[in-house]
Amino acid sequence: MNIYKKNSGIAIFVFLLLLIIGSAGCSKMDEWKEHVKDGEISYTGKLDSLRIYSGKNRVKIEGLFISDPKVVECRIFWNGRKDSVSVPIKRTQNTDTLRLLLENMAENVHNFEVVTFDNEGNKSVTVYGTGTVYGERYQQSLFNRPIVVNSLKAYDNTFTATFGNVDRTLGIFATEIKYVDTEGITHTKRLSIDDKDVAFENVKIDEKMVLRSLYLPDTLCLDTFYTPYTDFNPSLTYYRNLGYPFTATNISGRWGVLQDWNSNAAANAISGRGSWDTNTGVGVLAAEAGWGTPNINNGKIYQSTTLPAGKYKVDIEFRRNNVTANVDATNNLIYFVVTNNGTIPNVADVPSSNSLGYYNLAWINDAYRVVSFEFDNPVTQEVTIGYVANLMSSSNQYFNVRGMSLTLVE
Known part of the structure; x- marks a missing residue:
C-alpha cells in the first residue's frame, strides 16, 4: 500500500473543503457589511x-x-x-x-x-x-333557541316551558324572555343555555311574550350579538292534570283517585279507587270492569273552570279493548262531554242533553289513538269537561286515557 499517496489525497480533500467554507464565510461577511455599511443595526423593543x-x-x-x-x-x-x-x-x-x-x-x-x-x-x-x-353575515346566521312545549295555566297564572337543543358552535349562551305579570309590570328573565326547563309565576293571561337569544362568537369577543325579539302567544291550559302522566291521590297498589278531578263512587268502585291506574307503569285516567273488579254504572270523572268565549279543540289519546257482547244504548258506552251546568249527564242522556258538545269514545283498536273534536263556547262562563262510562256487561273491559289537551282555535 502506498501510504504517501493516500495521505496526500486526504490533505487535498481537506484543503478544498476549507476553501469552500472560507468562501461561504466571506460571502456572508460581505452581506453583513452591506447591511451595516451605514452603522450597526439597532432594533427597538418589540410589543x-x-x-x-x-x-x-x-x-x-x-x-x-x-x-x-x-x-x-x-x-x-x-x-x-x-x-x-x-x-x-x-x-x-x-x-x-x-x-x-x-x-x-x-x-x-x-x-x-x-x-x-x-x-x-x-x-x-x-x-x-x-x-x-x-358583522352582518354572522348576525344573519343566528336564530332563536326553540321552545318545544309551553303552557300558561289559566287557573294559577303559572308559565312553564321546555327548550329544545341548539347548536352551540355559533356561540349561543343565553335566552331572554319578557312577560307581563298580573300587576301589569314587565319582567325580563335571562336563562342560561343550560336551563332546559323554566317556570314563571303570576304571568298575565292574554299578553304576548317575547324572547331573543344571545351569542358570543368566541371567548375574546367584545360584543354580544342578539337575535331580534320574537313574540309568541303562550299555550293556555285551562284545566288541571291533563296527563302525560296523570297524577293521583289515595294510591294503593296500582289504583288511585284522579287528582284535581271530581269522580263519583261508581268511578272509584275498587275499594274507593279506580279513576286512576298505573298498571302499565304510567299514571292514566282509567275505567275498568271485570277481572274481579265491579261493573261501572255511570262512572263520572269531570272538572270545571271559567272558559273564555271561543271555539275549542279537544285532543284525547286513549285506548280501550273491544267488547261486542251486550252492547246497547246504555251499556258499554263511554262519552267525553262538555257542559255549562257544573256536572255531566248520565250515559243514556248524553245524546239528548243540552251540552256544548260530546264525543263517543268507541273502540278503535287496542293501541293508543288520538281523537279530536271541536265545540263552541258562546260566552265566557264556567265550562265542565269530563268522561262518563257504563261498563255493565259480563265481559272484561278497560278504558285508559294517557293524556289530553284543550286549545283555543279562534
Whole structure:
C-alpha cells in the first residue's frame, strides 16, 4: 500500500473543503457589511403579549411595552399593509400597556403586523397576530333557541316551558324572555343555555311574550350579538292534570283517585279507587270492569273552570279493548262531554242533553289513538269537561286515557 499517496489525497480533500467554507464565510461577511455599511443595526423593543379581541365591526388590540424605554411610536398594519394606524407612545419606568380600538372594520379575518419605533427611526422586529371582525353575515346566521312545549295555566297564572337543543358552535349562551305579570309590570328573565326547563309565576293571561337569544362568537369577543325579539302567544291550559302522566291521590297498589278531578263512587268502585291506574307503569285516567273488579254504572270523572268565549279543540289519546257482547244504548258506552251546568249527564242522556258538545269514545283498536273534536263556547262562563262510562256487561273491559289537551282555535 502506498501510504504517501493516500495521505496526500486526504490533505487535498481537506484543503478544498476549507476553501469552500472560507468562501461561504466571506460571502456572508460581505452581506453583513452591506447591511451595516451605514452603522450597526439597532432594533427597538418589540410589543409583548399581543392579544387581539374580536368584535362587531371592530377589534381591540392590546399588548405590553416592557423592555425598551426609547419606544415612542407603535404602528399597526393590516389588509396587506394597505391600512395602518400610528399610536404615539409615552413610556414610563413601569410596564406600559397598549389598548387600541379599531372601529368600522370590514367583516373578515384580519392579519395584523405590529412594529415599534424610537426617536431615531429604529424599528422593532414585527409582531404578528390574527383577529376576527364579525358583522352582518354572522348576525344573519343566528336564530332563536326553540321552545318545544309551553303552557300558561289559566287557573294559577303559572308559565312553564321546555327548550329544545341548539347548536352551540355559533356561540349561543343565553335566552331572554319578557312577560307581563298580573300587576301589569314587565319582567325580563335571562336563562342560561343550560336551563332546559323554566317556570314563571303570576304571568298575565292574554299578553304576548317575547324572547331573543344571545351569542358570543368566541371567548375574546367584545360584543354580544342578539337575535331580534320574537313574540309568541303562550299555550293556555285551562284545566288541571291533563296527563302525560296523570297524577293521583289515595294510591294503593296500582289504583288511585284522579287528582284535581271530581269522580263519583261508581268511578272509584275498587275499594274507593279506580279513576286512576298505573298498571302499565304510567299514571292514566282509567275505567275498568271485570277481572274481579265491579261493573261501572255511570262512572263520572269531570272538572270545571271559567272558559273564555271561543271555539275549542279537544285532543284525547286513549285506548280501550273491544267488547261486542251486550252492547246497547246504555251499556258499554263511554262519552267525553262538555257542559255549562257544573256536572255531566248520565250515559243514556248524553245524546239528548243540552251540552256544548260530546264525543263517543268507541273502540278503535287496542293501541293508543288520538281523537279530536271541536265545540263552541258562546260566552265566557264556567265550562265542565269530563268522561262518563257504563261498563255493565259480563265481559272484561278497560278504558285508559294517557293524556289530553284543550286549545283555543279562534
